[in-house]
Amino acid sequence: MASITPRSWQGFAALALLVGALFSGPLVTATPGYEIATLALIFILLLFAIQMDRFPPAIAATCLFIGAHGAVWALLHGLAGNEGTARISFFLLLAAAWLLAWRCVALLSSLRPTEKWARAALRLIIPAIFGAWVLILWEAITRGAGIPFILLPPPSAVGARIANSLPILAADVRQTIFKAVIFGYVVGSGAGFLTAILADRVPFFRRGLLPIGNMVSALPIIGVAPIMVMWFGFDWQSKAAVVIIMTFFPMLVNTVAGLAASGHMERDLMRTYASGYWQTLFKLRLPAAAPFIFNALKINSTLALIGAIVAEFFGTPVVGMGFRISTEVGRMNIDMVWAEIAVAALAGSVFYGVVALFERAVTFWHPSVRGG
Numbered sequence: 001m002a003s004i005t006p007r008s009w010q011g012f013a014a015l016a017l018l019v020g021a022l023f024s025g026p027l028v029t030a031t032p033g034y035e036i037a038t039l040a041l042i043f044i045l046l047l048f049a050i051q052m053d054r055f056p057p058a059i060a061a062t063c064l065f066i067g068a069h070g071a072v073w074a075l076l077h078g079l080a081g082n083e084g085t086a087r088i089s090f091f092l093l094l095a096a097a098w099l100l101a102w103r104c105v106a107l108l109s110s111l112r113p114t115e116k117w118a119r120a121a122l123r124l125i126i127p128a129i130f131g132a133w134v135l136i137l138w139e140a141i142t143r144g145a146g147i148p149f150i151l152l153p154p155p156s157a158v159g160a161r162i163a164n165s166l167p168i169l170a171a172d173v174r175q176t177i178f179k180a181v182i183f184g185y186v187v188g189s190g191a192g193f194l195t196a197i198l199a200d201r202v203p204f205f206r207r208g209l210l211p212i213g214n215m216v217s218a219l220p221i222i223g224v225a226p227i228m229v230m231w232f233g234f235d236w237q238s239k240a241a242v243v244i245i246m247t248f249f250p251m252l253v254n255t256v257a258g259l260a261a262s263g264h265m266e267r268d269l270m271r272t273y274a275s276g277y278w279q280t281l282f283k284l285r286l287p288a289a290a291p292f293i294f295n296a297l298k299i300n301s302t303l304a305l306i307g308a309i310v311a312e313f314f315g316t317p318v319v320g321m322g323f324r325i326s327t328e329v330g331r332m333n334i335d336m337v338w339a340e341i342a343v344a345a346l347a348g349s350v351f352y353g354v355v356a357l358f359e360r361a362v363t364f365w366h367p368s369v370r371g372g
């Protein structure tokens with residue numbers, strides 16, 4: 001039988017952790033603990049992944065994926081009923097599986113497939129594995145170390161809460177995102193863009209608005225939100241007003257900077273063609289400003305969600321993501337709080353991704369898009 005000879009430093013480190021786990025005693029202190037078959041399966045899967053690292057990158061990455069994820073599944077499965085009793089050997093094996101998953105991602109990153117679908121698949125698989133391991137480590141550490149539920153619930157508990165609270169979460173998303181966030185985002189970004197055009201056309205406004213914009217963008221949201229609630233009431237309109245304030249000035253500042261991005265030679269060329277202000281604006285300056293405008297849109301996609309949620313802390317109907325977070329914290333329902341945070345993070349990521357895809361479609365000519 002061939003000896004185990006790791007090919008990478010992750011493999012050597014994982015093998016050292018395996019040896020350390022072998023001499024560190026049982027994985028849990030509770031009885032009956034792990035069965036011998038489960039423990040043997042974990043070692044076999046990890047040794048298999050280390051040994052198969054010698055093969056070509058595609059095959060090695062597949063085997064590393066199977067070995068690392070199969071081992072960590074067996075670790076978590078054997079921990080059921082023994083939460084909070086994990087010993088050092090449990091965490092050594094967890095670290096070994098994580099190192100092999102790291103090696104898997106490194107090999108996948110080194111692949112250069114010629115097919116377009118394969119490149120697109122790798123762009124999805126690599127961050128998916130990375131994100132999955134954030135959840136795996138979170139789950140294993142909280143359950144293995146017995147971290148109190150009120151401090152940090154495991155992802156499995158958060159997922160169960162999401163599955164059991166879909167109607168409540170849907171109502172909160174509808175109130176916060178589909179009413180306050182989208183309306184405030186569109187109005188705030190649109191008003192900032194039009195005001196930037198006006199400021200570019202009239203130097204008086206540019207010199208007066210930009211300093212005010214820098215000042216207003218530094219206003220604390222916890223000071224603005226209660227005022228908006230007093231002015232516009234407790235419903236979503238006051239939250240949309242906060243979002244408008246938060247998204248207006250990033251769009252204004254970025255668009256003004258983008259309109260100044262076109263070079264003097266290009267502007268002189270447009271003047272030789274007898275182009276007026278508006279022709280130069282639409283055919284030269286706005287295309288040159290497009291990366292700046294989309295940068296503001298991406299920034300605003302996260303600011304809008306944050307602003308709406310925080311604004312709901314200061315007065316809202318009995319629905320909304322911010323209302324739910326503040327209420328459930330007081331009730332010590334921490335899993336529901338994390339469920340709302342997870343839904344907000346997912347919604348924000350989707351929002352940002354949609355804007356980024358639209359940017360790639362519109363600014364396909366830009367070097368940053370051509371190179372990506």
